[in-house]
Amino acid sequence: MVLVVTLLISPEVWASEDHYFLQHAFEAAAAEFDVPVQLLMAVSYAETRWNDHQGQPSHLNGYGMMHLVDNPNHHTLGQASRLLGESPERLKTEIPLNIRGGAAVLAWIAKKQNGGHLPEKLGQWYTVVAEYAGYQDEAVTRIYTDEVFQVIQSGAKRKVKGETLLLSPTKVKPYKGKYEKAKKPIGKKSTPDYPNxxxxxxxxxxxxxxxxxxxxxxxxxxxxxxxxxxxxxxxxxxxxxxxxxxxxxxxxxxxxxxxxxxxxxxxxxxxxxxxxxxxxxxxxxxxxxxxxxxxxxxxxxxxxxxxxxxxxxxxxxxxxxxxxxxxxxxxxxxxxxxxxxxxxxxxxxxxx
Structure with a gap:
């Protein structure tokens, strides 16, 4: 019943200054797809600071709080559309649906990586988040995924659309897999001009x-x-x-x-x-x-x-x-x- 309420929130209610359900939207989507809510909120925080940008794309052509991407190299928006049976346009602009889309894609990646099963421990979602990001280089991917897990570790709190969103700190040990060694600078020149x-x-x-x-x-x-x-x-x-x-x-x-x-x-x-x-x-x-x-x-x-x-x-x-x-x-x-x-x-x- 909780999930149904989340799905039936109308655009008019979301526009109202008296009704905000962001925390609930994250919790409901996490429960629906068996994705840790800490992970779902941390991915969103690292990407957008829990902001939907009124349906406007990022420079990577990513949309909404979950930064669902539609570009030549990465297609999480299209994947979310297929998994949920919803149009890309709705996923771009409707906040609860965008959050569900992000959760669905994370769960789909996790099962693909783990023979149809979801990871048992929070730290085992590291490579899932890495694939969700969609970056071509492993060192850059590690920069992003480390940040997501640092948000989980330290927690986050922001006031968004009149509601205070809270992600409590959670201890986590990431299992980085192939990204463990992805530390070296990239390119022929290994020394920057600026010393820091x-x-x-x-x-x-x-x-x-x-x-x-x-x-x-x-x-x-x-x-x-x-x-x-x-x-x-x-x-x-x-x-x-x-x-x-x-x-x-x-x-x-x-x-x-x-x-x-x-x-x-x-x-x-x-x-x-x-x-x-x-x-x-x-x-x-x-x-x-x-x-x-x-x-x-x-x-x-x-x-x-x-x-x-x-x-x-x-x-x-x-x-x-x-x-x-x-x-x-x-x-x-x-x-x-x-x-x-x-x-x-x-x-x-x-x-x-």
Missing amino acids: ARWIAAHSSNYTAANREGDGKRIQYVIIHTTQGSYAGSISWFQNPDSNVSAHYVIRSSDGEVTQMVQNKDIAWHAGNWDYNVHSIGIEHEGYVEQPGWYTDSLYRSSAALTRWLCDTYGIPRDRNHIIGHNQVPGATHTDPGPLWDWNWYMSLVNQ
């Missing part, structure tokens, strides 16, 4: 190899971006030869971890303006422009330290004429980093 970054190379078709200092194309700007997706998802996207986009650096929201993907001397394709690409360094920050909570203190401080180092290294003035948002690039169609980005706080950190 890890190195994972963007695909060579997504940037222009150059020697900007030697060619007289002096680096004059630092451009601040927002990923409109997850940290690992953005790294994976820049590795995809079909994306035709990249940035020099990507910064994680939760702890400020920095990954460099394009060497500083090379031209990343991030600004949407070739002249600005040629003369700038692009920094992507994990999060969504319209959603609070992604621009954490750790992210600000880590990014400011990187920008300060870039300014000192390349003689870039530490001011708002040279440290700019993507939205300030001439001809820009993007709004990032958006009104939630605290420029005063950020610049005070850069100039410390």
Whole structure:
């Protein structure tokens, strides 16, 4: 009966300020498909911070709280549609259905990996989550899956649509399988320019190899971006030869971890303006422009330290004429980093 109530919630009730059933939707979907509720909520939290983005896709073309994906390399949206017998359009926009879709796909992957059975222990779902993510590289997959299990370990709490969602901390020992050894940096260059970054190379078709200092194309700007997706998802996207986009650096929201993907001397394709690409360094920050909570203190401080180092290294003035948002690039169609980005706080950190 509880499950039936969840399925019959109308869009009008979901739009009402007096009725919110997110916690119940996660619990009901977890029970229906025998997926641990901690796992279901942690996957959603790592992907979207429990936000549905009003049916708008991420940069990976992922939809809803469970980030059901529809792109050439990954098809969890289509898989959820087949498993539930529901249309992709409904799965994109109806929150309880999207959560059920994520749970159904996780259970389907688990049974496929385990001879028709579900894992007995929470930690044995690690490889299931890894496959759900759909990233092509094992090291990037581990970044994402480690984050999911860290959320399970530490717990999470957010107010979403007027309701306080709570994921209590749960001790878990992940069984990482083939991902246990997926630690090494990726690409021919194993040492980043920035000393505090890890190195994972963007695909060579997504940037222009150059020697900007030697060619007289002096680096004059630092451009601040927002990923409109997850940290690992953005790294994976820049590795995809079909994306035709990249940035020099990507910064994680939760702890400020920095990954460099394009060497500083090379031209990343991030600004949407070739002249600005040629003369700038692009920094992507994990999060969504319209959603609070992604621009954490750790992210600000880590990014400011990187920008300060870039300014000192390349003689870039530490001011708002040279440290700019993507939205300030001439001809820009993007709004990032958006009104939630605290420029005063950020610049005070850069100039410390």
